[in-house]
Amino acid sequence: MSILVIAEHDNSSLKQATLNVVAAAKAIGGDIDVLVAGENVGAIAEAAAKAEGVTKVLVADNAVYGHFLAENLGELVAEIGKGYSHILTSAGTTGKDFMPRVAALLDVAQVSDIIRVESADTFVRPIYAGNAIATVKASDSIKVITVRPTGFDPVAAEGGSASVEQLDVVKDAGLSSFVGEEKAVSDRPDLASAGIVISGGRGMQNGDNFKMLEQVADLMGAAVGASRAAVDAGFVPNDMQVGQTGKIVAPQLYVAVGISGAIQHLAGMSDSKVIVAINKDEEAPIFQVADYGLVADLFEAVPQFEEELKKVL
Amino acid sequence: MKVLVAVKRVIDYNVKVRVKPDNTGVDLANVKMAMNPFCEIAVEEAVRLKEKGVASEIVVVSIGPKAAQEQIRTALALGADRGIHIETDEEVQSLEAAKLLKAVVEKEEPKLVILGKQSIDSDNNQTGQMLAALTGMGQGTFASEVVVDGEKVNVTREVDGGLMTVALNLPAVVTTDLRLNEPRYASLPNIMKAKKKPLDAMSPADLGVEITPRLSTLKVEAPASRQAGVKVADVAELVDKLKNEAKVI
Secondary structure, eight states: OEEEEEOOBOSSSBOTHHHHHHHHHHHHOSEEEEEEEESSOHHHHHHHHHSTTOOEEEEEEOGGGTTOOHHHHHHHHHHHHTTOSEEEEEOSHHHHHHHHHHHHHTTOOEEEEEOEEEETTEEEEEEGGGTEEEEEEEOSSSEEEEEOGGGSOOOOSSSOOOEEEEOOOOOOOSSEEEEEEEEOOOSSOOGGGOSEEEEEOGGGOSSTTHHHHHHHHHHHTOEEEEOHHHHHTTSSOGGGBBSTTSBOOOOSEEEEESOOOOHHHHHHHTTOSEEEEEESOTTOGGGGTOSEEEESOHHHHHHHHHHHHHHHO | OEEEEEEOEEEOTTSOOOBOTTSSSBOOTTOOEEEOHHHHHHHHHHHHHHHTTSOSEEEEEEEESGGGHHHHHHHHHHTOOEEEEEEOSSOOOHHHHHHHHHHHHHHHOOSEEEEESOOTTTOOOOHHHHHHHHHTOEEEEEEEEEEEETTEEEEEEEETTEEEEEEEESSEEEEEOGGGOOOOOOOHHHHHHHTTSOEEEEOTGGGTOOOOOSEEEEEEEOOOOOOOOEEOSSHHHHHHIIIIISOOO
8 A cells, every 4th residue: 555645834944744644644644655745845844755655745835836826736636646556635724725735636425524444445534523433434545634633643753764856747727826924923833733722711701811812822832712702893803712623632631711611612623632710600511521621711820820820830 | 607515414413422332333223314404505605606696596406215315395485496306215425426416417517516525424624625636627626615706716725724725727626624614594584485396206217326334333332431530629639640640730
């Protein structure tokens, strides 16, 4: 078997999710090639070549892939992927965008968002917002798969020595063009891969109060997230949303502040190793999944939490 | 311009999902069904485009059992003009759904096709992208804003880390994210009127598409449940537990 992993990156660095996807590929078993498609991605290809378990890195370096337009990436991956038994990428917004095009162009099904590998053709994935877990067998000759990164422990980023091969395949579908983007600028770790996440909900009352969480986050090296209620109320932007329709996170420590624990939020964080809930409503469902619950007014508890952390960190 | 909207009948999002004891699937007997929430947003966007004078006709299509006509009628009550029901009792997976929709696109020749980004039952997030690939169209997935401008459509997309805007040649496929709009409720007079709007029924065979599932579900289980932990008395105890018991800080 031979597996093609499409690297996730932003043209400046390799995303850690790629290492989780390589781990999923290792669980399937076989030679693992990584395709790095983007613009000026030489350093990313070198980083991918060092990842544990990678045989070969293929590089498609061209402006047509610079903004990861699904129409162009879809054609590229469908052509390169034809020779492989499995094509895998991360279930981030880029992978979710182009991968179904690859499957359709190859006339095969896609298995979305897998969290476990049972065998080379059988995979486990959540359905109904994580309220049910399905084991699915794929019968197509090429398995096209998106991987939920939190389902797999990443392979080592260093130690590998894969060969790097430049591809001369330029696919410009001519259907779409990049207009612009607004990226949130933050010095904090990436929400999806942070070791500690502190999230606020409707109980935060407004966006300004999230500064309290940011101060705690900076102390702990954490990312800041939010519930859908906080996003819908306009406190914070949508890319901070943790839940079924936002980011799926599984950090070592998840601190839920003023979050009631709606099922759609739990779908996004219940695989966290340790969950802390701070909420003044002791009946809040979040306490049913929390390892440590504190029934308290968050406006008193969070500043105290910051002070206590300063003593021990 | 003509807009095609695809809608799916799914379990109502308020219903607590229960896995069947024999692990063959989720219990849907006597469970309330509804239009997939992302599809409601797709219908709403089409209706708004018509209200702005951008769209001239809205055709709504659904694939599924006879009862899926309820969801088509809902879309008609919300402002769609005409319905197409592709009737089948078989499980239709994303690739087959995309092939059926492609056949509808070839017949109807819409300028814009709007779908929900995913259905809340199978959570696949595939059909819109597959339809776009099969029909050779560009796609604007996870849309939070859709602006038609002459022969192009600008779609602002919700992506990891922020927003991204792409320009697509028409015809194009758009899939909706949650913040694109807030769907309206259907008024009683419009519900009554919707009953008289045209609704064509056809089979997958009529469209020349064979339903051949490529994925088989071996079993469906309830997720491992987390046990509730302990309540701590105060912040000092919490920090102590995190440091000395859980060892995560």
